[in-house]
Amino acid sequence: MSAPRTYPQPPVTNFTQFDEDYEDSSDYDSDEDDYSDDYESEEENRQVAVAPPPPPAPVIAPAAPLPQPVPVLQETAPPPITVTDNHATGNHSENHDMTEYSNYDAPHIVPVSPKNVKSEQNTVETLPVEAPAVASPTADAAHSVPSALMSTPYARGLQVAVALALHAGKNLKAGGEDERHIVEGLAKAFPQHRVIGKEAVGKSMVPMLTQVYPTWFVDASNGAGPLRSPMACVSIGMCLKGQPVIGIVFNPFTDELFLAADGFGAFLNGEKIRVSQSALGLAAAVIGYEFGKGKEKYKMLNAVGRIMEHGCAATRSLGSVPMNLCYVASGRMHGTYAGIVPSEGWKPWDFCAGLVIAKEAGCHVSAIRNYGNKEEYDMYCGSIICAVNASLVSEIQHCVSQ
Known part of the structure; x- marks a missing residue:
């Protein structure tokens, strides 16, 4: 009869040593925490290393000096000019220059x-x-x-x-x-x-x-x-x-x-x-006109058509309102108008100089539509009628303002 088979025995577990090793596991955790902190520190350093440098501070130019404000003035009238005019005698008087x-x-x-x-x-x-x-x-x-x-x-x-x-x-x-x-x-x-x-x-x-x-x-x-x-x-x-x-x-x-x-x-x-003060009517007059930059062509052409339908000696268009006014003042035309519609765009510099010349030559001046029946002509109104006598101004006004 053969001897009984034997098997190797498992090693005896030393629980005491296991407990000691378990107690020392806190050191492992501490080492793990240190390793984690070192890793995070390295990551931060790596991010800082690869981050682009901050942009340079913008160069701010010095502010331009502000314009000097226009002083606020009291609305006091300037020294008056006392002028006594008599074109027939040429007598004038004034009190300052x-x-x-x-x-x-x-x-x-x-x-x-x-x-x-x-x-x-x-x-x-x-x-x-x-x-x-x-x-x-x-x-x-x-x-x-x-x-x-x-x-x-x-x-x-x-x-x-x-x-x-x-x-x-x-x-x-x-x-x-x-x-x-x-x-x-x-x-x-x-x-x-x-x-x-x-x-x-x-x-x-x-x-x-x-x-x-x-x-x-x-x-x-x-x-x-x-x-x-x-x-x-x-x-x-x-x-x-x-x-x-x-x-x-x-x-x-x-x-x-x-x-x-x-x-x-x-x-x-x-x-x-100086113009003649004769009672010249529209039928015998040479009339000038200007269209400006207006776009309402039918209204402007209708005004010329009514002048021609009424009857006049001739019409002229010089292309310049100041020259038209000077031509009336010098007797080369008997009347002129401009500004049938506001879009024609006439401004005070179109009227100012020629207006003085025409009035001093004896011409009569009015707006095409004299709103409010103003006695003084307003250069900002955008229109003008100038003629050698008041009745011709009225005839032109009647024809072109319809």
Whole structure:
């Protein structure tokens, strides 16, 4: 009989040693925590290492100096001009001259570029102190201020404006435009006056007239288009206490200088002009008209049609409202109108200078639609009728305002 099979016995577990090892397991956990902290620290260092550097601080340019505010002035009227006019006798009297206008405590201001214009309050800016010198008046008698106007309160204003108009006329004839030279010349001669230029204003709001500032309206290329019409002109007018008092219109193509001063007559190349006060009617009159930029062609054409249907000697369109007014003042036309519809876009610089010349030559002036029956013509109304007598103004008004 064989011996019984034996099997290997499992090792005896030392529970005492197991308990000791279990008690030492806290060291393992501590080591694990240390390892975890080291791992997180390495991750943070790795993130910091790969993070992009912070962008450099932006360079902030110093702020531009703010424009000096226009001082708020009390609305006090300027010193009055007392003028006694008698065209028949040529007797005039006045109590101060143009140089006294510099006593007004008002800054010289002109409209800024249309891009920066938001309202009437910010349509002006102060011109640079240094302005180009004003050209000396020409010695040519036809292109200088007549001696009859040299003793008036407007003599200096006329001299400066005539010199500037002649200079601008040369540029206009050569195909250029010189509004800035006129504006800066007036600014230097009359730093307390306000100057409003057509090109500077553009399509923005035209500043209103006040009782404080003597105000100039400048159009250095009125009626000048791509073809440089021979009826284009330089137009410079001045208003005092809200009313036009000086007018200069120079056509360099015909070499004609029209000028006038309120109460002292109108002149063409040094010779006084005055219209006949005959009772000429529309049927025998030569009538001028301008369409401007209006788009309501039927209303504008219907107005001309009613003039022709009524009957007149002839019609003219020169392409320039100031030249139309001067042609009526010099007897080359009997009447003219412009502004059938508001969209034609006529502004005060289209009327100011020619208005003074026409009225001083004895013409009658009205708006096409005289709302409120105002006695004084308003240059901001956008329309005008000018004729050699009051009855012709009424006839034209009746035809074109229907």
